[in-house]
Amino acid sequence: TLPPRAAGTPTSPAPSVKGPASAPVIVVEKTDLKSIAKDLAKAKAVLALAVHDSAGEGELLSVSRVRVGLGLENGKVAILDEHQLKEKAALATLAGTTLKVGWDLKGARRALDVAGINLNGPDFDYKLAAYCIDPSSARDPKETDPDAAIIARAAQCSGRDALIAKMKEVKVFDLFENVEMPLSSVLLSMERAGILVDDVYLRELSVEFLKALKVLQKEIDVLAGAPLNPQSPKQLGEVLFDKLNLPVLHKTAKGGRSTDEETLQALAAQHALPGKILEYREIAKLESTYVRALLERMDPATKRVHTAFDQTGSVTGRLSSLDPNLQNIPIRTEAGRRIRRAFIAPKGKVLVSADYSQIDLRVLAHESQDAVLSKSFAEGEDIHLRTAAEIFHIKPEDITTDQRRAAKAINFGIVYGQTAFGLSNQLGISQQEASTYIKNYLVRYPGVSAWVESNLAKAKVDGCVRTLLGRVRWLPDLAAKNAAVRQFTERAARNTPIQGGSADIIKLAMINIAKEMAKGKKDAVMLLQVHDELVFEVAKSEAVDFGKWVKTVMEAAIKLRVPVVAEVKIGPNWQDMEKLK
Numbered sequence: 001t002l003p004p005r006a007a008g009t010p011t012s013p014a015p016s017v018k019g020p021a022s023a024p025v026i027v028v029e030k031t032d033l034k035s036i037a038k039d040l041a042k043a044k045a046v047l048a049l050a051v052h053d054s055a056g057e058g059e060l061l062s063v064s065r066v067r068v069g070l071g072l073e074n075g076k077v078a079i080l081d082e083h084q085l086k087e088k089a090a091l092a093t094l095a096g097t098t099l100k101v102g103w104d105l106k107g108a109r110r111a112l113d114v115a116g117i118n119l120n121g122p123d124f125d126y127k128l129a130a131y132c133i134d135p136s137s138a139r140d141p142k143e144t145d146p147d148a149a150i151i152a153r154a155a156q157c158s159g160r161d162a163l164i165a166k167m168k169e170v171k172v173f174d175l176f177e178n179v180e181m182p183l184s185s186v187l188l189s190m191e192r193a194g195i196l197v198d199d200v201y202l203r204e205l206s207v208e209f210l211k212a213l214k215v216l217q218k219e220i221d222v223l224a225g226a227p228l229n230p231q232s233p234k235q236l237g238e239v240l241f242d243k244l245n246l247p248v249l250h251k252t253a254k255g256g257r258s259t260d261e262e263t264l265q266a267l268a269a270q271h272a273l274p275g276k277i278l279e280y281r282e283i284a285k286l287e288s289t290y291v292r293a294l295l296e297r298m299d300p301a302t303k304r305v306h307t308a309f310d311q312t313g314s315v316t317g318r319l320s321s322l323d324p325n326l327q328n329i330p331i332r333t334e335a336g337r338r339i340r341r342a343f344i345a346p347k348g349k350v351l352v353s354a355d356y357s358q359i360d361l362r363v364l365a366h367e368s369q370d371a372v373l374s375k376s377f378a379e380g381e382d383i384h385l386r387t388a389a390e391i392f393h394i395k396p397e398d399i400t401t402d403q404r405r406a407a408k409a410i411n412f413g414i415v416y417g418q419t420a421f422g423l424s425n426q427l428g429i430s431q432q433e434a435s436t437y438i439k440n441y442l443v444r445y446p447g448v449s450a451w452v453e454s455n456l457a458k459a460k461v462d463g464c465v466r467t468l469l470g471r472v473r474w475l476p477d478l479a480a481k482n483a484a485v486r487q488f489t490e491r492a493a494r495n496t497p498i499q500g501g502s503a504d505i506i507k508l509a510m511i512n513i514a515k516e517m518a519k520g521k522k523d524a525v526m527l528l529q530v531h532d533e534l535v536f537e538v539a540k541s542e543a544v545d546f547g548k549w550v551k552t553v554m555e556a557a558i559k560l561r562v563p564v565v566a567e568v569k570i571g572p573n574w575q576d577m578e579k580l581k
């Protein structure tokens with residue numbers, strides 16, 4: 001069942017979560033472990049950890065110097081290097097049942113993994129606590145020197161009791177204790193597992209993409225009438241607007257003529273060059289950001305890639321994936337989908353993908369209680385077909401593919417606060433037509449329209465919005481004098497309860513799945529989370545049963561006013577998968 005929503009705390013701007021200005025930290029440098037062995041044995045908490053990574057860009061993590069700050073009972077912080085860390089007294093402290101208080105303990109554990117050291121015991125992650133109180137505040141200390149970072153983090157991590165009190169005041173302590181902290185352990189296991197990649201296929205794909213870029217470059221030069229660098233906004237602007245006399249649709253933040261993706265998509269209907277530029281940019285990005293990055297970050301011994309999941313990278317509660325980023329692989333184009341083919345299962349196993357169906361729209365239906373939207377989901381209708389029928393005033397059987405595509409864009413556009421300008425570019429229609437579509441949508445779904453208004457009104461009173469589980473996002477700019485800033489914040493007020501609610505749901509599902517898998521009942525490993533999708537590596541003989549089980553667990557993660565539905569696919573790689581019936 002759904003927990004009671006935490007009431008908005010009328011505090012704006014967001015409450016401060018900074019550590020004390022000057023914490024009582026006395027640094028014990030190049031410590032003689034024998035002299036502090038007793039202090040280590042009594043140490044109440046690990047205060048901080050900093051890692052100096054000497055690896056060059058694109059290389060695998062190679063820690064040449066791991067230095068850890070251990071908070072001692074006498075108020076000192078013992079800074080230990082990688083050699084001292086492996087001595088008996090330090091190892092006993094790290095592996096013991098002492099409460100570990102630290103900044104980004106998941107990152108600390110990954111760093112210690114490389115040094116062959118286990119950090120065990122109960123923990124309290126100051127970074128996650130700060131994130132729950134104010135998701136825009138969880139910033140890493142900007143210290144390039146490892147020892148300075150240790151001291152900065154030690155200073156931030158004092159005052160745990162006060163921080164717990166602050167979380168309770170803001171009504172996010174349950175979120176911290178029951179969602180974010182247990183999820184951190186789940187994510188660490190996923191990071192350690194990594195995912196197998198087909199390096200031979202990736203190298204072949206790289207060659208193919210580079211050849212395609214050469215062909216596209218020749219076509220671009222012909223269309224431009226001279227050599228043109230597709231990645232140069234200045235050169236491109238001169239050709240598009242001065243030479244070809246195409247219209248300037250909008251400006252950059254600095255007042256220049258924009259040649260971004262949205263602009264090029266709109267101009268592609270008027271000339272062939274913008275379309276070719278888009279094609280070139282996509283393949284260039286795929287080759288460098290994904291193909292090359294995956295090969296560089298692949299462990300040569302295991303052929304596995306280990307991403308890092310950032311719990312604090314998004315103000316809405318969504319996870320992000322870093323180094324390499326495995327969440328933004330484009331899947332709408334054929335070239336993008338081919339990247340997914342590189343992620344494979346080892347011999348005797350398959351990949352199982354479990355994906356929430358239209359979860360953002362289901363959360364919108366739950367929040368708005370719109371009768372038409374809720375009825376569609378309750379009856380298992382094609383929601384985009386239903387929307388098309390509503391806004392175009394025609395029977396579902398008469399709707400064209402383009403009309404359904406338009407309805408889909410509007411459905412998700414409403415969630416993300418899309419403007420008529422954005423929708424017109426996406427669908428290749430006039431702004432007036434796009435504006436009419438949006439207006440018709442809000443007329444046909446009055447519950448959504450009413451929720452948008454009431455949610456915004458409440459946000460202005462509370463200074464924040466909240467998600468299903470009470471996750472907070474502070475919005476001090478709702479009263480900004482600058483119209484652009486104010487409108488952006490209003491879209492954030494609409495978007496956060498929806499996108500953040502979806503993030504809450506999949507996080508609960510991940511925790512529940514991991515709990516059951518830890519009992520040893522399933523021959524499966526959770527590998528990836530891509531927003532609404534989870535990817536597992538499963539024994540081939542158990543894949544169907546596992547798929548049915550994981551679907552049940554995901555659908556039971558939370559009870560909404562409309563059905564929660566997960567769809568499962570199984571296959572030898574992440575692209576070639578068949579839907580589980």
